[in-house]
Amino acid sequence: MEEARDATTRYYVLCLLKGGQGRLVRPLRKLWIDRSDLAVARQEIFDGSGRIQSSVSYSRLTVVDGLQLPLSVKIDRPLDGYSLNMEFRDWHLNPQLPQNAFEFNAPEGANRIELKEKGKSE
Secondary structure (H helix, E strand, O other): OEEEEOOOOEEEEEEEEEEOOOOOEEEEEEEEEEOOOOOEEEEEEEOOOOOEEEEEEEEEEEEEOOEEEEEEEEEEEOOOOEEEEEEOOOOOOOOOOOOOOOOOOOOOOOOOOOOOOOOOOO
8 A cells, every 4th residue: 555645635545466476466456545535536457467458537526325426537548549538417326217228129120130159050
């Protein structure tokens, strides 16, 4: 565990490691935890060779049913060459959904194609 700070916040930083061959260890994930409220503010996820695969920042926390959830999430994927910023207005945990919320009815005139695993027959 280490500590870090930026212009406004102090963090506990936890690094989760995995043992390798011999005495080698590699990072799996690094978490920045805001010391004032113990909320995860950021995480980095590493690939098998120790490069940052994802960097995710969480901000504008709101409390919903006793849980702190972010209204803003920024994901950077440097190895894939893209970033994603998501802004949420609010959260609804386990909302009541109609029975057909996840049913898909193909539009009239659509062709139905059944996919089979290659090399398998019925």
